[in-house]
Amino acid sequence: MSLAHHFVAVLSSTAGPNPQPDHVSASGQAANQAAETNSTAADIASSLGTTGVMLLLLMATFFLYVVSLSLHPNAKCQRCKGAGRHHGGLFSYAQRPCNSCKGRGVHPRIGRRILFKSP
Template sequence: MTLAHQIAVVLVTTAAPNPQPNEATAGQAADTHSTTGDIVAALGPTGMLVVLAMAAFVLYVVSLSLHPNAKCNRCKGAGRHRGALFSYAQRPCNSCKGRGVHPRLGRKVLFKQP
């Protein structure tokens, strides 16, 4: 037999799907399709809590990659510290070294970057 002949035999002998299933197969077909409600029921409350926690963690990691730095709280992001007695006198902020930003805590913990 040639390859074309074998393919033709397989295509002819393969049963085509029935467009109008009878009642016996209709119940089976309904069970094969899972909806969101079925998935939630199968996971239960603890499983859904785990799924939501994982989704929140993924969103936090994406947020860290997009915005890795936070504004310095001491200098309010200015990078300069004003004197208390002479307000016109300025110096670089000791906390952020004059940059005005700090790396976020998640960036330090997850990515081990300064």
């Protein structure tokens, strides 16, 4: 606590006459308690400990990954490089649909297949 808080605590604990009504002093005490209960990120991190902070970071990372999956559910097909078609080896003008992605050029991402059970 700061020096000002110590002075307020000492002055409020003395048994002198109170010139303010009860509702004014009660609101002042509530404001002092609210000011004391505000904590910084360092206070929260120290109360959680290293394991708690690591769990919090892992949960935040997982949440961001799920958001990324919902915004970008597909990845480019690696076999056809996203074209959806294969060119012939002997006759390069010949084309066929990619067997891996069935001509779409994209695959569902691994996280999408695991978490959302998409085909």
